[in-house]
Amino acid sequence: MNIDDIKKEFPIFSNKVHNNDLVYLDSANSSQKPLVVVDRIYDFYTKEFSNVGRSVHYLAVAATNLYENTRTSVQKYINAKDKNEIVFTKGATEAINLVASTFGQKYLKEGDEVLVTELEHHSNYVPWHYLRKSKGIKIEFSEVNENGEVTLESIEKKITKKTKIIAITHLSNVTGAILPVKEITKLAHSKGIPVLIDGCQSAPHLKLDMQDLGCDFYAISCHKMYGPTGLGILYAKKKWLEELPPYQGGGGMIGEVKKEDITYGDLPNKFEAGTMATAQVIAFNESIKFLNKIGIDNIIKHENELIEYGQELLRKNNSVKLIGNPKNKGAVLSFTIGNIHPHDIATILDEDGVAIRAGHHCCQILHEKLGLVATARASLGVYNTKEDLDKLNSSINKCKKIFE
Amino acid sequence: MNLKELYQEIILDHGKNPRNLRKTDNFNKDAKGYNPLCGDKVHIYLKLNENKKVEDISFEGQGCAISMASASIMTSLIKGKEEKEVKEIIKDFLEMIKEKESLNTKLLEEDEKTKLMCLSGVKQYPMRVKCATLSWHTLISAIDKSQNEINIKSKEI
Numbered sequence: 001m002n003i004d005d006i007k008k009e010f011p012i013f014s015n016k017v018h019n020n021d022l023v024y025l026d027s028a029n030s031s032q033k034p035l036v037v038v039d040r041i042y043d044f045y046t047k048e049f050s051n052v053g054r055s056v057h058y059l060a061v062a063a064t065n066l067y068e069n070t071r072t073s074v075q076k077y078i079n080a081k082d083k084n085e086i087v088f089t090k091g092a093t094e095a096i097n098l099v100a101s102t103f104g105q106k107y108l109k110e111g112d113e114v115l116v117t118e119l120e121h122h123s124n125y126v127p128w129h130y131l132r133k134s135k136g137i138k139i140e141f142s143e144v145n146e147n148g149e150v151t152l153e154s155i156e157k158k159i160t161k162k163t164k165i166i167a168i169t170h171l172s173n174v175t176g177a178i179l180p181v182k183e184i185t186k187l188a189h190s191k192g193i194p195v196l197i198d199g200c201q202s203a204p205h206l207k208l209d210m211q212d213l214g215c216d217f218y219a220i221s222c223h224k225m226y227g228p229t230g231l232g233i234l235y236a237k238k239k240w241l242e243e244l245p246p247y248q249g250g251g252g253m254i255g256e257v258k259k260e261d262i263t264y265g266d267l268p269n270k271f272e273a274g275t276m277a278t279a280q281v282i283a284f285n286e287s288i289k290f291l292n293k294i295g296i297d298n299i300i301k302h303e304n305e306l307i308e309y310g311q312e313l314l315r316k317n318n319s320v321k322l323i324g325n326p327k328n329k330g331a332v333l334s335f336t337i338g339n340i341h342p343h344d345i346a347t348i349l350d351e352d353g354v355a356i357r358a359g360h361h362c363c364q365i366l367h368e369k370l371g372l373v374a375t376a377r378a379s380l381g382v383y384n385t386k387e388d389l390d391k392l393n394s395s396i397n398k399c400k401k402i403f404e
Numbered sequence: 405m406n407l408k409e410l411y412q413e414i415i416l417d418h419g420k421n422p423r424n425l426r427k428t429d430n431f432n433k434d435a436k437g438y439n440p441l442c443g444d445k446v447h448i449y450l451k452l453n454e455n456k457k458v459e460d461i462s463f464e465g466q467g468c469a470i471s472m473a474s475a476s477i478m479t480s481l482i483k484g485k486e487e488k489e490v491k492e493i494i495k496d497f498l499e500m501i502k503e504k505e506s507l508n509t510k511l512l513e514e515d516e517k518t519k520l521m522c523l524s525g526v527k528q529y530p531m532r533v534k535c536a537t538l539s540w541h542t543l544i545s546a547i548d549k550s551q552n553e554i555n556i557k558s559k560e561i
Contacts, residue, residue: 341468343442344411344419347532351407359442373443373466402411403420403469 003302006294007383009034020353023388028173028201028332028379029357030223034290037227040283052278053252053269067278070285071268077288078208078218080235084267085210087234087241088276092200092221093123095234096167098271099196099217100127102244103165110136113162115155117179118144118369119172122362124198124219128167138162144369148175148324152183159191166195170202174363174375175324176307176332178202185215194240200224204381205303205331207296210235226382227287228280234271241267248273299382303331306380310389317393319400323375331380334361337396340403342376348399354392410525410532411469414477419469422476424483428462433549437465437542439534444471446539448479448546456487461543468535474523475539481516487547494540500524501536 007013010032013022024032044066050059052067068083075083089095108114114128118141131137140163142154155166166188171178185195196217199208204225210218217240222231236244246253246264250273255263264270291299310333314320323334337345342358349356357377360367367373378392431449438445446465453459461479465472478497482490489511496509497520507517526536 343468343532343535344470347410347529348407364443367443373445402407403416 003294003298003382004385007385009036009290010383011035011038013383017353017355018351023352023354023391025378025380025384025388025392026355026357027204027224027381027384028361028377030229031204031226031381032383033228034226034286036286036290037283040286041228041279044279044282049279051275063278063282066282066285067276070281070288073285073288074233077291078203078210078220078235079212080210082238085235085238085241087236087268087271088281089232089234090230090277091223091232092198092219093127093232095217095219095232096124096196096198097127098234098247099219099236099244100131100167102247103194103240104128104131104135104137106243106245108135108137108164111138111162112164113138113140113160115140115142115158115163115166115168117142117150117155117168118365119148119150119169119175119177119179119363120167120365121169121173121198121200122364123200124167124169124196125365137164141365142168144175144177144366147177147326148172149177149326149328150179152180152187155184156187159188159193163191163193166193167198168195169198169200171199171205171330171332172324172326172366173201173332173379174334174361174366174377175326176329176334177324177326178206178328178330181215182213185213189214201330201332204291205299207300216240222280222284222287225284225287226290227284228277230277231280231284238267241271246270246273250274252276294382302382303380303384306384306386306389307331307333309386310378310380310392313389313393314396317396320396323370323372332377333379334375334377336372336375337400338403340399342374344403345376345396345399348402349392349395352391352395352398354395356392410529412522412525414519414522415469415473415525418473418476422463422472424462424476424479425464425472426462427464428460431460431462433546435542435546435549437538437545439467439471439538441534442468444468444535444538446471446475446542448475448539448542450543450546452487458482458485458487458490463539465539467538468532470523470526470532470535471538474536477519477523478539478543481512481520482543485511490543490547494544497540498537501527501533 050063052064071086074086140158142158188195194216200221203220218235220233223229253273319338346358428449431451433450436447444467449462451460463475526532
């Protein structure tokens with residue numbers, strides 16, 4: 001697949017926004033969907049629909065196989081050791097909540113510490129905050145430096161004898177910093193501390209290898225990976241899934257149910273209660289095929305070129321200030337323009353068909369540290385081009401003109 | 405919808421140089437407003453005299469051009485009005501932003517209404533309506549003092 005032709009795979013780009021071509025720079029929020037994924041949902045509902053894992057009729061068997069095929073594809077894509085280490089959730093948020101809730105319930109007590117970073121998205125802070133309320137645990141924050149990075153040293157500084165789990169982002173959705181997660185995991189494991197990685201921003205852009213990384217938990221958001229909404233993935237080492245109590249109770253997750261007691265199902269059913277997002281799981285297999293067809297190495301090369309081009313372009317543009325200057329940077333360009341409020345920037349850019357995000361990006365802790373109420377953020381996907389970034393830059397100039 | 409209708413000269417002017425952006429000495433009513441979606445904050449200070457007339461009104465805060473302009477225009481129109489009149493103007497403004505085509509109140513001069521109508525451009529931008537209404541909701545809460553801090557996400561526009 002030619003990287004220049006990728007945009008054609010996404011039907012949304014044939015639509016006009018305010019009579020302009022769509023320049024979609026909000027993929028860190030959610031990515032657009034290739035036609036193959038949309039078609040797969042339609043085909044499943046029109047030709048193959050059934051619930052999975054219960055009935056034994058033809059459709060049920062076929063749907064169950066399709067559902068489990070995605071699990072195997074995900075396992076291969078992230079190089080997990082066992083397909084049962086892949087748990088489907090309703091999103092990465094639920095994946096982190098699952099771990100915080102069950103790990104907290106079983107292993108945490110008053111005074112224990114959970115170590116996060118100042119870069120975390122609210123979804124990797126709020127679930128731990130619940131345990132602060134219910135169990136009296138403490139939450140410690142590793143500091144972000146002036147480049148918008150969290151280093152191995154700043155993690156090490158906050159580890160104490162009471163640290164029971166480290167929960168960190170792989171790639172910041174604001175500064176774009178890629179954290180040294182492999183080194184952090186190694187350090188944590190040397191002290192007997194498990195590690196959860198929020199992989200929402202990294203999964204669509206970086207090569208994932210769970211066995212090499214060695215982490216205990218890894219949360220993925222499928223709708224940011226050119227897949228459907230309503231679906232996330234929790235990767236967890238088998239021993240954790242065996243040891244942790246179930247998260248939600250209901251059909252599909254049980255072994256034997258009696259009036260006196262209940263046993264739970266085998267992995268991964270134990271963590272997949274109720275009817276799951278079946279069509280989304282099945283369609284997500286197409287997202288993985290789409291990514292594999294392009295090849296993650298080509299995606300990385302393409303996006304690195306774009307990010308370098310974009311950074312240079314915005315650095316040259318007077319009064320635009322880039323937020324964060326990490327050495328290892330992912331596909332995110334956050335910025336401010338003089339005193340113009342980011343919401344005004346976003347509305348003005350939108351008029352030209354340039355879709356960016358403005359606000360605190362669910363990272364109020366980080367914005368407070370940066371001394372900013374909000375920032376504007378252009379984030380990249382595999383379909384973006386240098387022309388998109390040129391259009392961003394010229395819309396920024398128009399914005400400056402309106403407010404000068 | 406044209407961007408020029410949203411960012412009219414008067415909005416840009418009030419956004420860049422907000423009137424009454426300060427803190428009233430000896431205020432006797434105040435309230436804070438917050439929009440958690442974008443982080444915009446406003447703090448309204450009000451000084452009512454013994455006849456419940458607005459002797460002074462001011463605000464502090466951070467926000468986009470629309471929210472700053474809205475607070476700026478609001479405070480300049482409200483000064484000198486009685487509490488009852490203030491409530492009527494707020495109601496009229498919020499109804500206009502929500503659904504009505506024009507302002508009906510007799511309490512404002514035509515040129516004042518024209519100024520306020522400049523904010524009506526947000527109607528085309530549902531995500532931005534809250535920017536225009538934050539300071540108005542906060543003023544209601546200052547007058548009623550029913551809640552100290554209003555959170556616009558939980559309020560209807």
